[in-house]
Amino acid sequence: MKQRIGILILLVALLCGCATSRKLTKQPAWQTANVSNCTATVTMDSMAYTIGCAMQVMRDSLVIISLRPMMNIEIGRLEITPGQALAIDKINHQYTAVELTKTLPLVPKIRWNDLQAFAAAEKAQKGDSVTLNYAYKGHLLRLNLTYGDIAYDAPILIRRLNVDKYKYVDTFLPE
Numbered sequence: 705m706k707q708r709i710g711i712l713i714l715l716v717a718l719l720c721g722c723a724t725s726r727k728l729t730k731q732p733a734w735q736t737a738n739v740s741n742c743t744a745t746v747t748m749d750s751m752a753y754t755i756g757c758a759m760q761v762m763r764d765s766l767v768i769i770s771l772r773p774m775m776n777i778e779i780g781r782l783e784i785t786p787g788q789a790l791a792i793d794k795i796n797h798q799y800t801a802v803e804l805t806k807t808l809p810l811v812p813k814i815r816w817n818d819l820q821a822f823a824a825a826e827k828a829q830k831g832d833s834v835t836l837n838y839a840y841k842g843h844l845l846r847l848n849l850t851y852g853d854i855a856y857d858a859p860i861l862i863r864r865l866n867v868d869k870y871k872y873v874d875t876f877l878p879e
Contacts, residue, residue, distance in 0.1 A: 734856040737761040737824035741852025748845050758852075759823040760860050767823045768862060783864055786816045790867070798871045825854045 740758040747753075756776075760768045764786070771780040783790040789807070792799040804816070821827070822834070828851050836847045 734824065735763050736857055736860050737763075738855045738858055738860045739823065739825045739851060739853070740855075743850045743852070745848045746846070747848075749843055757849075759825075760862050761820060761824040762862060763820070763824075766862060766864075767820055768864075769823060781865060784819060792865055792867065792870060797869065798873045799867045800873045800875045802875055824856075825851050828854070830854060 738758075738760050742757045742759065743754065744757050745752060745754045756772045756774070758770045758772060760766075760770075767782075767784040769782040769784075770778050772778050779793075779795050781792050781794070783792070784804075786804070788801060788803055790799060790801045825832075828834070830851055830853060833848060833850045835849075838845045838847075
């Protein structure tokens with residue numbers, strides 16, 4: 705069950721890029737983006753989870769999605785680069801990593817620019833919502849994200865998490 709939640713979080717992050725590809729025409733000129741106080745509701749079949757999250761983006765290099773259910777305490781995070789996605793479950797001290805090229809059989813339309821635009825809230829304002837639906841092996845996955853505060857080119861502190869103290873968990877992604 706714990707592995708499925710970690711994998712679910714990874715899939716949600718990868719799904720995020722699919723919805724923005726139709727809307728983007730021109731990217732605004734920003735180098736960093738900080739999107740905080742967001743609310744995400746993830747529904748898998750009939751089970752729903754609502755969680756707070758924040759996203760930090762360094763253009764063309766790194767997207768960090770931080771899961772914070774209450775009192776701004778981080779319980780998990782996704783660190784995504786143009787080549788790799790890293791999902792970290794801080795509660796169970798485990799993580800998984802996957803190359804983005806290996807996600808193509810699951811999410812064939814994902815592109816780095818779309819994922820970056822989603823996390824940076826390009827073409828969005830505070831209070832806007834995005835809903836994504838995805839079916840995989842008979843399961844329906846739905847993500848509804850409501851954007852919170854959005855700041856571009858503000859000073860941000862991005863620290864990648866050292867996973868040495870976490871246990872690696874293999875994913876079920878096809879080879």
